[in-house]
Structures are given as C-alpha cells and as structure tokens.
Amino acid sequence: MTRIVIRKVLRAALTLFLVVTFVFFVLRITGDPVSAMMPDDTDPAIMEQLREQWGLNRPLSVQYVEYWRNIAKGDFGNAYRDGRPALEIVMERVPATLKLALTGFTFILLTGFPLGILAAVNRGSGIDRAIMTLSVTGFSLPNFFLGILLILLLSVNLRLLPAYGSEHWYNLIMPVITLGTAGGAVIARYVRSSMLEVLNAPYIRAARARGMTEREIIWSVALPNAAIPAITVIGFMVGALISGSIVTETVFAWPGIGRLLIDAVSSRELAVVQTIVMMTAASMVLANLTVDILYLIIDPRQRFGSGSGE
Amino acid sequence: MTEPIARPLRSERLPLQISALSVILGGEAAAVPIIDDISLTVGVGEIVGLVGESGSGKSVTCLAALGLLGPDWSLRGDIRIGSAHLDQRSDPRSLTKVRGRDAAMIFQDASASLNPIQKIGKQLTDTVARLQGISRVKARTIALDLLHRVEMPEPEERFHSYPFQLSGGQNQRVMIALALAGQPLLLLADEPTTALDVTVQSQILDLISKLRDDTGMGVVFVTHDLGVVSEVCDRVAVMYSGRIVEAGTVAQIMSAPCHPYTKGLIDSMPTLGGHIPNGIKGQVPSPDKRPVGCAFAPRCFKASTQCSQERPGETTDNHGHSVSCFHSLTEAEGISDVENGGASVAEFPVTEGEPLLSLKSAACDYKTRNGVFRAVAKVSLDLREGESLAVIGESGSGKSTIGKLILGIEPTSEGKAFFGGQQVPLLGTQAHKIFARSVQLVPQNPYLSLDPRAPIGKQIEEPLVIHRIGTARERQAKRNELLEAVGLARAHADRYPHEISGGQCQRAVIARAISLGPKLLICDEATASLDVSVQARIIELLRNLQRQFKLSMVFITHDLRLVRSLCNRVAVMRSGELVELNETELLFAAPRHPYTRELLASIPDVVSESSGHRLSSQ
Numbered sequence: 001m002t003r004i005v006i007r008k009v010l011r012a013a014l015t016l017f018l019v020v021t022f023v024f025f026v027l028r029i030t031g032d033p034v035s036a037m038m039p040d041d042t043d044p045a046i047m048e049q050l051r052e053q054w055g056l057n058r059p060l061s062v063q064y065v066e067y068w069r070n071i072a073k074g075d076f077g078n079a080y081r082d083g084r085p086a087l088e089i090v091m092e093r094v095p096a097t098l099k100l101a102l103t104g105f106t107f108i109l110l111t112g113f114p115l116g117i118l119a120a121v122n123r124g125s126g127i128d129r130a131i132m133t134l135s136v137t138g139f140s141l142p143n144f145f146l147g148i149l150l151i152l153l154l155s156v157n158l159r160l161l162p163a164y165g166s167e168h169w170y171n172l173i174m175p176v177i178t179l180g181t182a183g184g185a186v187i188a189r190y191v192r193s194s195m196l197e198v199l200n201a202p203y204i205r206a207a208r209a210r211g212m213t214e215r216e217i218i219w220s221v222a223l224p225n226a227a228i229p230a231i232t233v234i235g236f237m238v239g240a241l242i243s244g245s246i247v248t249e250t251v252f253a254w255p256g257i258g259r260l261l262i263d264a265v266s267s268r269e270l271a272v273v274q275t276i277v278m279m280t281a282a283s284m285v286l287a288n289l290t291v292d293i294l295y296l297i298i299d300p301r302q303r304f305g306s307g308s309g310e
Numbered sequence: 311m312t313e314p315i316a317r318p319l320r321s322e323r324l325p326l327q328i329s330a331l332s333v334i335l336g337g338e339a340a341a342v343p344i345i346d347d348i349s350l351t352v353g354v355g356e357i358v359g360l361v362g363e364s365g366s367g368k369s370v371t372c373l374a375a376l377g378l379l380g381p382d383w384s385l386r387g388d389i390r391i392g393s394a395h396l397d398q399r400s401d402p403r404s405l406t407k408v409r410g411r412d413a414a415m416i417f418q419d420a421s422a423s424l425n426p427i428q429k430i431g432k433q434l435t436d437t438v439a440r441l442q443g444i445s446r447v448k449a450r451t452i453a454l455d456l457l458h459r460v461e462m463p464e465p466e467e468r469f470h471s472y473p474f475q476l477s478g479g480q481n482q483r484v485m486i487a488l489a490l491a492g493q494p495l496l497l498l499a500d501e502p503t504t505a506l507d508v509t510v511q512s513q514i515l516d517l518i519s520k521l522r523d524d525t526g527m528g529v530v531f532v533t534h535d536l537g538v539v540s541e542v543c544d545r546v547a548v549m550y551s552g553r554i555v556e557a558g559t560v561a562q563i564m565s566a567p568c569h570p571y572t573k574g575l576i577d578s579m580p581t582l583g584g585h586i587p588n589g590i591k592g593q594v595p596s597p598d599k600r601p602v603g604c605a606f607a608p609r610c611f612k613a614s615t616q617c618s619q620e621r622p623g624e625t626t627d628n629h630g631h632s633v634s635c636f637h638s639l640t641e642a643e644g645i646s647d648v649e650n651g652g653a654s655v656a657e658f659p660v661t662e663g664e665p666l667l668s669l670k671s672a673a674c675d676y677k678t679r680n681g682v683f684r685a686v687a688k689v690s691l692d693l694r695e696g697e698s699l700a701v702i703g704e705s706g707s708g709k710s711t712i713g714k715l716i717l718g719i720e721p722t723s724e725g726k727a728f729f730g731g732q733q734v735p736l737l738g739t740q741a742h743k744i745f746a747r748s749v750q751l752v753p754q755n756p757y758l759s760l761d762p763r764a765p766i767g768k769q770i771e772e773p774l775v776i777h778r779i780g781t782a783r784e785r786q787a788k789r790n791e792l793l794e795a796v797g798l799a800r801a802h803a804d805r806y807p808h809e810i811s812g813g814q815c816q817r818a819v820i821a822r823a824i825s826l827g828p829k830l831l832i833c834d835e836a837t838a839s840l841d842v843s844v845q846a847r848i849i850e851l852l853r854n855l856q857r858q859f860k861l862s863m864v865f866i867t868h869d870l871r872l873v874r875s876l877c878n879r880v881a882v883m884r885s886g887e888l889v890e891l892n893e894t895e896l897l898f899a900a901p902r903h904p905y906t907r908e909l910l911a912s913i914p915d916v917v918s919e920s921s922g923h924r925l926s927s928q
Contacts, residue, residue: 201422202417202419202422202423203422203423203424203425203426205378205417205423206415206417206423206424206485206488207425208378208409209376209378209409209410209414209415210409210410210414210437210441210488210489210491210492211406211407211408211409211410211411211440211441211492212406212410212440213403213406214402216440220436221425224427225425225426225427228427298427299427300426300427300429300472300474301426301427301472301474304472304474304475
C-alpha cells in the first residue's frame, strides 16, 4: 500500500512539473509583457530598457532555470506594475475563492448523490425522468448564462438577493448555484448509472434473499459499491470547479483568484499568472491524489491488487 | 459447537409446499406463463432435486418461492415455507421476514454473490446479528462458528478476507454459512456447484448433505447434472418448459424413468463407463411459443397426434412416482442406454510414424505482479495422426495453456512445440498464417467466439476469404457443404448468432474451424457451456467429424466423463504439471497417480449410483 502511495505522489509531482513548464513557455511565446503594458507609441528604447530590467531579453532557457531556482527559494517573482510579490497578491484572494469553491463542492455532493440515488431507485418512474431532465438542463446551461439568469430573476425582478458583494452568507447563494449546478447534474447521472449497475449485481439479489430490506440494501450494500466509480468523477469535478470559479467570479464580481487571473492574463503579469496556474495545478493534482488514495481506502481490490486468484 | 445453529426439528411443518403455482411474466396483454401449474413438496431433512435443461424454469421456481422475482412478474397458486404463506398479495415487508429466516438461497456464482468490498467476517456477523436479533459481539462468535461449520480452511484468518481473496469453493462455503445464519427450514440451492471444479464440487455436496443431517432443513437442489442428483438427492422433479413432467425418488427416476424426456436427459449424460451420450434433438420451446399439447411432443420419439393436441394429466403410481405423459415408458423402455451396454470406447486407426504434434519439455511462464508464474512446467507429449488426446485438469491446471502452446498463441518459455516436424510458429507471424490452415481451435463459449453482427454463413466462409481460397461461388458451395457436415440447415447461413441456440452456434463455430481442412482440432472446453442434451449431440458430431475427415483432436476439458468415448489417450494436468498420461482404457481401469484417482472418485456418475439404486429398489 505504501509503495502504491509513493508511486502516486511521484507521479503527481511529475504532473505539476510539466504543467508549470508548459505554462512558462506558452506565456512567453504568445506575447511580450512590456508591449502589453506600455502604450503603443512608447519609445522603443524605453521598452528595451524595461525588458533589460526585468530580464526578459535573456534566452528563455536561462529565464526558465532562474525561474525554478527562485521558486525553490519561495520567490514566485514580482508583479511588473507595482513590484509586489506575486505570491502575496494571489494569497490575498485565496480565501474568497476557497469559500466559494468549497461551498460549491458541498453543493455538488449534496445535490448529485441524493438525486442520483433517488433516480436509480425509482428507475423509469416520473421521479427518474424529472431528475434526468433537470440533470440534462443543468449541465447544458453555460454557467455564465445561468449566473446572469439568476441575477435577472432573484436580484433584478424579485429583489431577493444582491447581485454582487461577498460580505454576507447570502451573497454566496447565487454564485454557488451557478458554480455547482453543472457538477451536481453530472454527479447525479453518474451516481444513477453506477447505482443501477450495482443494483443488478448478483450480490444485491443475494442480499435480498437474506431478508435485507430495500433500504438496508441501498445504503449499506449498493451505495458503497456505487460510490467507487463516482469518486473518479468527483476528482475531475475539482478541475471544473476551478475553471467554473473564474467565470462565476467574473459574473458576480467575486474578489477571488479567478478574477485576478483574468486581469493578470490581459495585462501580461507573468509572475501572477504563473503563480495562479501553479496553485490551481497543485490543487488539481492534490485532488486527484486524494481520489486515488480514497480508492485504495474504499476498494480493497485496489489495495491488494486484484486477481490474487491466479 | 453445533449448539447455536441447530434448532429443534419442526416436523409438523413442511419446509416447502408449492401448490398449483404459475408464474407469469408481463402484464395483462402480453402475459407469458414461465412456470405453468406446478406442485412440489419438500419434507423435513429432504433434498429434492430440480432438473431440466436451461429454460425449463428451475431457477424461476426458486426465486418465486422467495418472492425474488421483479415487479413484472406475478404469481398464481400458493407457496408455503414452514408456517409462512406467500402468494400474489404478500407485501414486501412480510417477504423480508421470510427470507433468510424461513428459507435461504445460495447461487451458482458465489464469488459474485458476496459484497465485493466487505470482509466476509463482517458480512457474516451483520447477517447473524440482523437475522437473530442479537448484538454484534455475540453475532461475531456465531459467525466464526458458522465458518467452522462450513469447514472453511483456517476460518480465523479467512474471517478477515475479502471475497476476491478466496477461491470459488471457499466463497460458496461463505454463501452457505450466510444461508445458515438465520437457521432456515429450507435451503434453495440454485446450481451451487456448477461453476466449481469436480473435487471442490464433491466437497460442497458432502457439506450440504451433512448440514441437512445436522439441522433437518429441507433442500431444493437445482442442477442440470443428473450425476449430482444421484449423489445428493432423495427425490427428483424433472422440469420441462415450465412444468414438472416427472417426479419421484432418485431410484425411481434414474433407473425406471417413465417420461421420454427424463430418459433423454439420462441418455445424454456422459459416464465414466464410456457410454456414448445420446442427446435430445431440438430445443426447449420459448414460453410464448409453447405447443398446445405436451410441450415436449415436438422432440419426443413416442409423440402421437394426441400429444400435440392435448396436455397430458399427471398420473401417480402407488409408490409416489408421478408422470405427465400419454405414453409412459415401460420398465424395459425406461432402461437407459447407459446400462444397455451402449458403452463404447474411442477406437480410431492410429497411423505409425512421426508424430503429428509433439511437445518437448515445453514450459510456459506468465509474468505477474508478483513475479513469474509457471502455467505449464516442462510437459512432453506426442500426438499421432488420427489420434485424439484428452487434456484433463481443474481450473489453474494449465490445460488451456497447453492448447495455447500448440496453437502458437503463447510462446514456449522453455522447450519447444512441434507440428508436422516444424516448430510451431508464433501467432502474428507469416508462418503462422500457413500453420493456421492445419490447426484450428473450438473455444468454450460460441456466443463469444462468433461476431454478433455477422450472419453465421459469412463467418463460416471467412477463413476461406482470409486465405484467398476459391471464388465467391466456390466458397458458397463449400459453406453449404460445411453447414451440412455439422448438421445445420442452409437457412442458418443467414441467421445471426443471437437468433439461434447455443448448440447451433457451437456447430457453426465447428464448421468455421474445419473450413480450411485442418489436420488437428483443439477443443477447449468446447461443450462446457452447453446443456447436457446439447453437449451429447456436439460430442456425437465431433466423433463423426473425426471419422469423416480423419481429424486429430486435442480435447481440453475438466470433465473426465466426456473423454472415454472420444479420446484414445488422456493427459492429466495438475498445477502446470503433467501427472499422468496413458491410454484411455488403462487410465480408467488402473489410474496410477493419486490425483487421477481423486478426480475419478470425485465425479458424480449416473451409472454407478443409479445401478445401486436399481438394486435397492427391486
């Protein structure tokens, strides 16, 4: 088991390295921060001087090595504009995003699992069809559109909730629905189909033959087995949450790293962009690592390496 | 130790009493009676066998008894299990009270019938606690005790194992322990040993008999194997197309069957004595196409016009032997071919000279996570032209790997495999393509080895197309020839695999295998997934083809009973080693290796048992 975990951690580290490298080169190939920042009619000499000052005129390979050396020291570079450390700028925004993402994640689980189970248990009935229709609608609606709809309905027409702000708990309601609907819809579908598969398994029939009630079968036999494939999807969900939060934060003027990223990309704040990308990549890799380890905990067949019958 | 399990025999209550039960699938408009008016009683401490081909309704009867059929099914008639009474109106809650407590069920695929992610100890403890209404601490002691009672090896350690860590036989023991947890009056056993190796099967059969003796529970034992019936059952009910056509004691049924169908089943059984199994032509009608009269009439050698017009009623003699047939067999007619001296042993002209096939200390290793696994260890054997060799063994013995070495599917890790003096080329090479004309495979499951989306005629022609043999017209002529050779009609060429029966599919597979005119046919469990009545007919076909085309054959099987009438020599495999290789007759008459003796002893045989019963019944 420890060997499997170590292997998975090493693989996660490799993924992280590749992502950072990729972002470093793509950002530098696609545009020059100096020309993005300065007005078009700036004296080329001044532009050259700025490049010199920020070390942008050196060969990419040198910049790349330097970049990793700084990261090792905990230095993620400074913003060009105000010279503040990029890490500091990003960390200011992390709590807001974390609040949104964690609430969104909870929302996804609390809608996806119960709805999926409910649909599976009532397969083919009106409840099943209603939930599945809702689910298709849920993940077909682009989240920016859903966000705007919610604002129009709840803020503009009904005047129930403020359209922006982040101080109060109720400010979270619309952003969380915007962020979590698609995820909840996908999870509901997955949970439904894996529940249906499990409910047809011979061990369910055998459990029934031993006098277990339907309720006991669903909660103590079917759900733990059905959760195993659903967990993989939850891992992917973390990625969707991050990209979703960029849009959601923009729609609701939420002061998180999503909005910071949009600003930083358009003004070519390389250090900030890289820091954000690195952090999001790290959290995704971490999420997938967690999923892999959860697998090992939940599914004994993974832990012992199945096929011991050979 | 038996104390907490045994409960007083309640002889006044029958474990199972089914009266005039019909089980119907589908709603009002499209209702199809899957089970059609059957009655069955199981007494205290009695094991009643339920036999018949697949599709006869054996399993449905068991599932209906526990109310385990889905919402699309409905029941007529009634079912009593002890004092519990089940009918169409039984509500789900009362059913859950019956299940596990009054009646328990075990299934064919034990490994898939256990929760895969829970330790068996926990599954047992939870079940005992729930069914007996006691604390988990107390239940744990009983659970462990149950594992002892089902003779689980090292029960304390196995208690902490997951199902995937146990063998099929061990999982079946766990299933039986779970079934005992509620101290049931009745055990419904649905083909519990069909998927197991013979040596394990005989242990499980012994266990079930022993537990019956200890607890006095009644047992319904569903099986298609009449050998198993002779071994464990007290009484038998023969089912055909949703009806019970004959019922009586094992002695009555096995030695003096009255229904032509029962006799057909008995004659289909391969025996250690080398009797040539004689199958039943045709197949079980689907329930919505059941004939008006006797459902067996279209397949019956005694059928008259009355049979196709009227449904025969049940007649019972004063020994309790009942039959539903207008033309009940006389005692003389009932005597099975098995005992009629129909025994015959494979005798084929064996040519002298160089062997067609030879393995010279051939070994095969598989790489696994835990290192190298030796599937076959330095096996040497020869096969001459026209000869048939049986490769016998249990699962994991390496018998299928031998087939793969001969076919060039796996390379030899050590030693060599030769065919016609040349080394066997490896699959995928140019040389293998030429080699493939001479050696062909008939695998176990025809539905998996045929393309579900192509008509079978096209599939039979395919090898000819691949090897660019003949024009389209010639290929078609060859195809028709092959269809005829394997006993299929020309019309079958346009059918898809799902439209024809398993036996017909296997015939198509055989036609495809012989289309290139091979010298050697490798049959890997070629009849294992078929009903005995069909198996017998496929065996007959293989024997004819052997003679007609002078085919050599390697017949890989777990069933020793099959080989006596089919093979000249037998190779017995165990854990990758060839433990015994001898002429069939000599091997059966005087097995030298202890393992061969164990295999022979484990096989439930119709003949020896039924002859025994015959003596006792006279």
